[in-house]
Amino acid sequence: MSQALQVGGETGTDANAALEGLSKFVGKTGDLKLGRELMKDLAVYAKATGTELDDMTDAAADVATALPEAADKNKQVLAVMRAIAGQGKLGAVEVKDLASQMAKLAANAGQFEGSAADNIITLGAMAQESRQRGGSASASQATQSVAS
Numbered sequence: 485m486s487q488a489l490q491v492g493g494e495t496g497t498d499a500n501a502a503l504e505g506l507s508k509f510v511g512k513t514g515d516l517k518l519g520r521e522l523m524k525d526l527a528v529y530a531k532a533t534g535t536e537l538d539d540m541t542d543a544a545a546d547v548a549t550a551l552p553e554a555a556d557k558n559k560q561v562l563a564v565m566r567a568i569a570g571q572g573k574l575g576a577v578e579v580k581d582l583a584s585q586m587a588k589l590a591a592n593a594g595q596f597e598g599s600a601a602d603n604i605i606t607l608g609a610m611a612q613e614s615r616q617r618g619g620s621a622s623a624s625q626a627t628q629s630v631a632s
Contacts, residue, residue, distance in 0.1 A: 487520060497537055502527060512545035517630035519545075521558040523595040529569045529579075543568070550590035551600050557580035560601045561627065567605040575612030581623035588627040 485499075488506070492499035502523055508623065509519040522544055530540040547564045551557055568586075572579035593603035611626040620626035 487523065491527050494529055497527045497531065501537045505537040508538060509541045509545045509548075512542070513548050515548065518548060518558055518561070525562050525624070529548060529565055533563050533569050533579040535572075535578070535580040535583060536542065540565070540582055543579070543583035543586035545588045546586040547601075547604060550593050550604065559600075562606045564601050564604050568608050571608050573614050575609075576616035577612055577623045577626055582627070585611075586629040587621050588631050592614065592631050 485503070488499040488502040491497060493504045494500045495506040496578055505526065506516075506523055509522070510516050513519065519541070522541075526540045526544055527537055529535070530537040532577075544561055544565050546563050549555065551564075554560065567570050568582065571577075572582060589604055589607040590600075592601040592607060596603045596606075607630050610630045611623070613619075614629045615623065615626040618626075618629060620629050
């Protein structure tokens with residue numbers, strides 16, 4: 485609770501939203517430690533992109549479940565989420581819309597050579613292109629197109 489209050493104070497986020505996001509993250513991943521390590525940064529990314537913290541933590545949980553266990557897993561998840569946040573600000577699909585589709589991207593990351601984190605970032609960029617130039621009408625269609 486004290487960490488949620490601290491994150492809320494430092495990021496202008498409601499502490500209850502931080503706890504709800506953390507709860508959703510732990511519900512998907514079962515990893516409270518990782519969720520606590522990511523909480524502040526995810527709150528910052530959510531504020532920067534106009535995304536609900538609940539959606540941001542949900543997307544981060546999908547990313548975390550797709551990545552292999554590693555000592556620096558928190559850094560890998562944050563790198564992916566930072567890239568996705570940047571893509572959302574510059575691309576055709578906002579993070580708040582892509583967040584609900586992150587499981588599709590994360591699930592397909594293992595189908596390609598290279599690191600899962602790098603593949604999720606690449607698939608996110610492909611979804612942006614699919615929406616912007618490829619004729620996809622929504623985030624759902626864009627991620628389905630990438631998955632196909």
